Amino acid sequence: MKAEVDAMHEAGIEPKLVVIIVGNDPASQIYVRNKHRKAIKLGITSIIERRPQDFTQAELLALIDQYNRDDSVHGILVQLPLPKQIDETTIIRAIAIEKDVDGFRPENIGKLFNNSQGYYPVSCTPKGIMTMLSHYEIDPRGQHAVIVGDSNIVGRPMGALLLNAGATVTYTHILTKDLASFTRTADILIVATGVAHLIKAAAIKPGATVIDVGMDRDENGKLVGDVDYDHAKDVAGAITPVPGGVGPMTITALMQQTLELTKLATQRTLETVK
Numbered sequence: 562m563k564a565e566v567d568a569m570h571e572a573g574i575e576p577k578l579v580v581i582i583v584g585n586d587p588a589s590q591i592y593v594r595n596k597h598r599k600a601i602k603l604g605i606t607s608i609i610e611r612r613p614q615d616f617t618q619a620e621l622l623a624l625i626d627q628y629n630r631d632d633s634v635h636g637i638l639v640q641l642p643l644p645k646q647i648d649e650t651t652i653i654r655a656i657a658i659e660k661d662v663d664g665f666r667p668e669n670i671g672k673l674f675n676n677s678q679g680y681y682p683v684s685c686t687p688k689g690i691m692t693m694l695s696h697y698e699i700d701p702r703g704q705h706a707v708i709v710g711d712s713n714i715v716g717r718p719m720g721a722l723l724l725n726a727g728a729t730v731t732y733t734h735i736l737t738k739d740l741a742s743f744t745r746t747a748d749i750l751i752v753a754t755g756v757a758h759l760i761k762a763a764a765i766k767p768g769a770t771v772i773d774v775g776m777d778r779d780e781n782g783k784l785v786g787d788v789d790y791d792h793a794k795d796v797a798g799a800i801t802p803v804p805g806g807v808g809p810m811t812i813t814a815l816m817q818q819t820l821e822l823t824k825l826a827t828q829r830t831l832e833t834v835k
């Protein structure tokens with residue numbers, strides 16, 4: 562990506578990402594800082610807009626509108642979760658479609674679930690996971706992928722991406738009875754529940770690929786995942802650590818999507834000039 566950004570700079574193109582964070586959720590502060598650091602390292606211009614916990618929905622909509630109108634900005638990301646006075650759906654839909662770097666707008670989700678061809682942004686965590694699977698030559702075709710967690714950010718789009726890649730997908734969630742009876746059948750197990758060490762070694766099929774999306778704190782305040790890594794690693798064929806696994810890949814996917822949106826915006830400008 563660095564080489565790509567350098568080439569863009571030489572061509573007079575400056576990829577620019579705006580991240581808006583409302584409130585003081587400590588985890589979100591860390592995630593936003595990590596995104597900013599990675600962007601700077603790559604040469605992507607990163608603007609962080611920090612707003613207080615009592616920021617209103619109207620104020621946030623006005624801020625988004627300001628950046629929707631700013632042609633120098635290619636991607637807008639509103640960090641989730643938002644304080645309770647702000648409606649997430651309204652905010653996501655306020656981001657201009659061509660700047661929806663998270664792929665959260667319904668049009669982009671629709672494309673994902675239709676397996677549409679051509680480029681469109683998709684949620685960064687699942688996208689980063691697909692990159693990781695591809696890098697390690699773990700082909701989802703014909704594999705049984707079990708998703709634990711039904712969030713809009715991870716579980717749902719993850720299942721769609723794996724289905725599009727030829728996997729047989731089972732969705733499980735908080736209401737699933739006898740969860741382990743499902744997870745034990747997974748060739749690829751994706752866990753995104755927010756419950757520390759929910760998945761024990763006995764719930765994993767020997768040799769399975771285990772992707773841990775959890776960012777939890779244990780009783781000592783240590784960052785741990787949803788999978789009991791120390792025991793699960795002896796059963797799994799491949800497993801992601803927490804930290805240092807899915808988190809950095811989420812940020813990588815965000816940077817890739819910023820560059821894709823930059824390229825599309827540049828193409829649109831050239832077509833207008835023609």
Ligand SMILES: Nc1nc2c(c(=O)[nH]1)N[C@@H](CN(C=O)c1ccc(C(=O)N[C@@H](CCC(=O)O)C(=O)O)cc1)CN2
Binds near residue numbers: 593595804805807812
């Ligand atoms: N608008 C969005 N909000 C949120 C998203 C998202 O994709 N778009 N995803 C999640 C979490 N997330 C991105 O914001 C995220 C999670 C974790 C990390 C990360 O760097 N993790 C590090 C450890 C960090 C730590 O020390 O706590 C790691 O795993 O090594 C980055 C981004 C929520 N909201």
